[in-house]
Amino acid sequence: MSKRKLTRQQAWRIEKIQKERLDRASRHKAQVEELLEAGSLGQEQAGRIVARFGKQVEVVAVDELGQPIAEPVRCHLRANLSTLVTGDQVVFQTTDDAGIVTACEPRRNVLERPDSRGVIKAMAANIDQLVIVTALEPAPQPELLDRYLVATEVAGIPPLIVINKVDLLRESEVNRNFLAAIKNLYEVIGYTVVEATTKETGGLDELSKHLIDKSSVFIGQSGVGKSSLVQALLPDEQIRVGHLHQQTRLGRHTTSTARLYPYAEGGSIIDSPGIRDFGLEQISRTDVEHGFIDIREFSDHCRFRDCRHRQEPGCAVTDAVQKGKLSKRRLESFHRILDTLTGGNA
Ligand SMILES: Nc1nc2c(ncn2[C@@H]2O[C@H](COP(=O)(O)OP(=O)(O)OP(=O)(O)O)[C@@H](O)[C@H]2O)c(=O)[nH]1
Ligand SMILES: [Mg+2]
Ligand SMILES: [Zn+2]
Numbered sequence: 001m002s003k004r005k006l007t008r009q010q011a012w013r014i015e016k017i018q019k020e021r022l023d024r025a026s027r028h029k030a031q032v033e034e035l036l037e038a039g040s041l042g043q044e045q046a047g048r049i050v051a052r053f054g055k056q057v058e059v060v061a062v063d064e065l066g067q068p069i070a071e072p073v074r075c076h077l078r079a080n081l082s083t084l085v086t087g088d089q090v091v092f093q094t095t096d097d098a099g100i101v102t103a104c105e106p107r108r109n110v111l112e113r114p115d116s117r118g119v120i121k122a123m124a125a126n127i128d129q130l131v132i133v134t135a136l137e138p139a140p141q142p143e144l145l146d147r148y149l150v151a152t153e154v155a156g157i158p159p160l161i162v163i164n165k166v167d168l169l170r171e172s173e174v175n176r177n178f179l180a181a182i183k184n185l186y187e188v189i190g191y192t193v194v195e196a197t198t199k200e201t202g203g204l205d206e207l208s209k210h211l212i213d214k215s216s217v218f219i220g221q222s223g224v225g226k227s228s229l230v231q232a233l234l235p236d237e238q239i240r241v242g243h244l245h246q247q248t249r250l251g252r253h254t255t256s257t258a259r260l261y262p263y264a265e266g267g268s269i270i271d272s273p274g275i276r277d278f279g280l281e282q283i284s285r286t287d288v289e290h291g292f293i294d295i296r297e298f299s300d301h302c303r304f305r306d307c308r309h310r311q312e313p314g315c316a317v318t319d320a321v322q323k324g325k326l327s328k329r330r331l332e333s334f335h336r337i338l339d340t341l342t343g344g345n346a
Contacts, residue, residue, distance in 0.1 A: 028055055032076045032100060041093040041100065048126075048268075049088040049101075051259045057084055059092050059101060060262075066215075068262040075099035085110070086258040086270055087125040087215065111155055111217060113275065124217050124258050124270050129210070130157050133220035133229065134182075135164040136175045138250050141221070142182065146333040148219065149191070150291030154283060160192050160210055164225045167197040185327055189294045198225060198232040208233060213266040217258070222274025223251020230271045234261050239271065285338060292334050294326055310335070 006014070047059040050072045058072040066089070075092055077084060081104055084090065091103040107125045115121050132148045134140050145161070152159040163182065169175050183193045194210065197203035207229070210216075218226040223244050231239040242254030251274050258272040289296060295317055299307065303314025309331065310318075320326035 028076070029079065032078060040095050042095065044091050044093055044102070047090050047092045047101070048260065049084055049086050049090060051086055051257055052084065053257070055082075057101060059090060059099065060260075061092075062089075065266075066268075067266065068268075073099045075101050077101050078103075083122065085122045085125050086260050087127060087217075087268075089126055109155055109157055111151075111157065111219075113151070123272060126215060127157050127217050127270070128214040128267075129216045130155075130159045131162055131207075131211075131216050131218045132159050133162045133164055133218055133224045133226050135220075135224040136168045136172075136179070137165055138221060138223050138244065140178065140182070142329065143333045143336060144221065145182075145186075146292070146330065147337060150283070150288055150337065153291040153293065154287050160194065160216075161186055162194050162196050162207060162229070164196045164198070164229060166195045167199040167203070185329070188327075189330075196229060198228045204229065204232055208265070211263055211265070211267055211269060215268045215270070216263075217270040217272055219272050220274060221251065222253045223249075224274070226274065227255050227271050230261060230269055233263070233269065237261055283341070285341060288334065288337055288341070292330065294330060295334055298326060 045061045046063075048062050048066065048068070050058040050060050052058075055077065057075055057077060059075045060068040060072045061070045063069050073092075073094055075094075076098065078101060081090075081101055084101065084104060088107065089105040090101045091105075092099055092101045094100075109127060110122045110125045111127060111130065112120050112122050130148070130152045132145060132152070134145055140163075149159060163179060166179065169179060179195070183195075186193050192210070194206045196207045211233070218230060220226055223242070225241075227239050227241045231237065231241060240254055242252040244251060253274060255271055255273045258270055260268050260270045263269050289299065295309070298316040298320045299309065301316035302309070302312070304312055307315050307317070309315050312318075317326065317331065321328050321331055
């Protein structure tokens with residue numbers, strides 16, 4: 001307990017807030033039970049979670065192929081289903097003006113990330129592809145891209161790298177060189193990199209082909225244009241986009257919750273809130289080693305099994321960098337990520 005003594009007024013306020021919370025929780029439980037007992041619920045239907053709002057979710061009915069067949073409905077959750085996220089496959093029932101999710105199918109995979117307080121939370125489930133969006137503005141951070149790539153390897157979800165805002169290329173040679181370098185680097189490793197722009201006709205032709213019949217999540221720094229891309233791909237939707245800050249040229253965290261949209265060509269797209277940093281503090285050194293697929297190829301041949309790939313003799317990784325077979329920048333990124341791991345396991 002804190003040494004500071006609470007005044008009577010503070011104690012009264014805290015008690016009041018707690019009581020309100022309990023009241024809300026029991027009201028919610030009562031509503032759910034009432035719905036279940038009323039006997040007025042319709043048939044069980046297969047659905048997918050479109051978005052999560054506190055204790056409620058939006059669910060869309062889907063066919064056998066997982067394609068939406070109706071408008072989304074707001075639903076309550078059965079008590080044991082409190083951890084549902086966007087993309088979860090569920091069973092739900094509706095009445096005329098309400099609905100309830102009664103079961104959840106086992107997840108194929110789940111994407112987790114730290115919330116604003118650093119607590120690891122599931123963000124989306126049952127995903128085929130992580131679309132990592134970077135852009136020529138806000139200034140790209142290759143190390144952040146490397147962090148995302150580690151996260152995709154750890155989650156076992158294939159990535160697609162998108163470089164957005166290529167319309168800005170015409171304005172700057174620096175941008176042109178940067179784009180060529182980054183594209184080449186990641187393509188050599190084996191990743192697919194596509195260019196995109198929402199400001200020119202045909203700017204999404206290549207990207208749109210990669211989305212057909214897949215469940216994709218768009219992730220990336222705030223302001224890179226995730227929502228703009230989704231809006232351009234789905235002109236019938238109404239999606240909020242935000243301007244970059246005038247001076248800093250950073251995004252303004254416009255999207256606040258992960259939301260799933262059906263893709264007309266088959267499949268679905270989840271737009272997600274941007275993040276400044278993709279903390280990997282909760283993962284292990286082994287995860288990072290596994291996540292750098294280019295370094296992994298050489299590290300098996302190091303003389304020492306616990307080689308850190310810094311100055312050890314017989315290190316196949318630093319040797320590969322010297323011979324130009326591996327990117328120096330990627331190895332630096334690898335070391336910087338390991339340096340940030342907590343728990344002394346780096
Ligand atoms: N020049 C240019 N600007 C773009 C392009 N796509 C998006 N923008 C601009 O980038 C800014 C941010 O776009 P958003 O779509 O809100 O970015 P976001 O990634 O969804 O950001 P958060 O929701 O905050 O994570 C807006 O001012 C867009 O107009 C593009 O292809 N070219
Ligand atoms: Mg957005
Ligand atoms: Zn080594």
